[in-house]
Amino acid sequence: MTTEEQQIEQNENLSREKLIEMYMEYVLENEEEPRTVYxxxxxxxxxxxxxxxxxxxxxxxxxxxxxxxxxxxxxxxxSSREYATYGNREKMLTLYFTFFEILTANRSYVLFTLKNKQSMLNNMVELKGLRREVRNYAVDLIRLENENKQVKLLKRSETIFSEAAWIQLIFLLKFWMDDNSPQFESTDVAIEKSVNTVFDVFDNTPLERVLDLGKFLWKERMA
Structure with missing residues (x-):
């Protein structure tokens, strides 16, 4: 096969996924972003x-x-059969655990692209699409739960819950970037404690978990 034929075949097989793979590989190998599309x-x-x-x-x-x-x-x-049987709390836990497993598989790229930008995470252009997706996911969860509630006062605010989910993810992302524990075990603990705290607050349950989370974060910061 000639070089021209190989290029034609590669172009025919090009996809959004493949283009993303090319870009990430370029960044990691060159330790910089490409300067021009050309x-x-x-x-x-x-x-x-x-x-x-x-x-x-x-x-x-x-x-x-x-x-x-x-x-x-x-x-x-x-893809898990059990997922459909989960309640909202379990779904959010599964979402964060799975998302950070994927980030861990791509940690070198994530750390490179977010380096020196931690204070700007909320305003980063490249995270806008992720923010939309996270908020939409949270809205879908709350909307479904609200439909099953007869008393209006017991219904949760879709706006507040979805924004809380996004802020929570940003907090966890910063935590994970600084996590030096084996297999990022501390991030797993932070995910569990923060998700349980948010749901406890929304459920109007006692706030012991807020104190528990605060103690955990203080301990990690001082370690």
């Missing part, structure tokens, strides 16, 4: 037209990477 495409043997079929810019591609992390999380979760 150079990136030339190195990977594709045309700029091929690139623009899937993304309008590198910014769009970087947002797509985070969206793909979340999409893959949902795919893994929903």
């Amino acid at each position: 150079k990136f495409c030339k190195i990977n043997g594709i045309t700029e037209a091929d690139f623009y079929q899937f993304f309008g810019s590198f910014e769009g591609l970087k947002k797509g990477i985070w969206e793909r992390f979340f999409e893959h999380t949902l795919e893994v979760m929903q």
